[in-house]
Amino acid sequence: MRILLIEDDTVLGAAVRDQIASDGHSVDWVTRLDQAGDAVAGTVYDLLLLDLMLPDGRGIGFLKARRARGDVTPVIILTALDQVSDRIEGLNAGADDYLVKPFDLAELSARIGSVSRRYSGNPNPLIEHGPLLIDLSARSIRRDGKPVVLTAREWALFEALLARPGQLLSKAQLEEKLYAFGAEIESNTIEVHVSRLRKKLGAGVIETERGLGYRLGAA
Numbered sequence: 001m002r003i004l005l006i007e008d009d010t011v012l013g014a015a016v017r018d019q020i021a022s023d024g025h026s027v028d029w030v031t032r033l034d035q036a037g038d039a040v041a042g043t044v045y046d047l048l049l050l051d052l053m054l055p056d057g058r059g060i061g062f063l064k065a066r067r068a069r070g071d072v073t074p075v076i077i078l079t080a081l082d083q084v085s086d087r088i089e090g091l092n093a094g095a096d097d098y099l100v101k102p103f104d105l106a107e108l109s110a111r112i113g114s115v116s117r118r119y120s121g122n123p124n125p126l127i128e129h130g131p132l133l134i135d136l137s138a139r140s141i142r143r144d145g146k147p148v149v150l151t152a153r154e155w156a157l158f159e160a161l162l163a164r165p166g167q168l169l170s171k172a173q174l175e176e177k178l179y180a181f182g183a184e185i186e187s188n189t190i191e192v193h194v195s196r197l198r199k200k201l202g203a204g205v206i207e208t209e210r211g212l213g214y215r216l217g218a219a
Contacts, residue, residue, distance in 0.1 A: 001046035001116060001159070002176055005029040006036045006062075007078065008054050012101070016049065016078070019105040020112065024139065024152035024159070026179055032056045040066070044176070045073055047112060052079040052090070060093050067094035074115045078103070113137050116163075127162070130219035132201060134162065141201070148200050153178050157193050161206060161216040170213040190214075 003020055007013040008031040017029050028043070030036050033056050040048075052059040063075055076097040077090045090098050096115045099108060113136060117125060125137035133142045139155055141148045150158065160177040161169060171190050178193075179185055194206050194214060207217040 001025045003027045003047045004039055004045045005049045007051045023109050024155040026177055033062050048073055048075045050075055050077050052081055063093045074119050076111060132219050143201060154193055154197055158197055165216050168209055168213045168215045
């Protein structure tokens with residue numbers, strides 16, 4: 001997934017960024033609401049992680065404005081505000097989840113996965129796809145009963161296709177799932193990862209529409 005982290009605490013922000021990047025997600029990190037506004041204006045995100053107290057305003061106002069414009073991007077609030085009234089305000093403003101600081105990074109990963117599955121229409125973390133048994137919560141795959149090890153970027157690419165079965169995704173769309181701003185993108189990166197996934201998961205797991213993009217195949 002492509003995730004936008006909006007957090008001004010540099011220590012926590014770095015820890016969260018590293019955690020979700022290690023989970024195989026692409027993450028952009030900003031520390032102000034005006035930077036967040038610029039980011040969402042130029043990039044389609046799968047999830048926002050939103051602090052409520054930022055140097056240039058409250059995250060609640062930012063969230064309400066996004067929802068008022070019809071934006072349905074999932075949002076998880078990360079905040080030190082732990083009163084029940086704060087939680088109610090955040091959820092009523094349109095947040096999908098609310099996590100109080102300090103929190104365990106593994107719990108954050110689990111909540112990201114849970115929110116993502118709800119939005120994809122399949123809350124079940126276990127998916128059978130041909131000979132593949134995929135556990136989205138554990139980020140693990142077994143092929144014909146045998147474990148298959150994927151790198152973080154291979155997983156991110158496969159997860160993007162898995163979330164949109166039958167849908168053609170362009171090379172540019174897949175690149176957005178893999179890289180944050182400023183990361184160097186080599187011209188053949190997607191082709192290399194697709195080739196490796198086919199070797200690990202089956203030759204038919206990803207179909208190519210030449211010149212157009214890729215879609216999930218039958219594995």
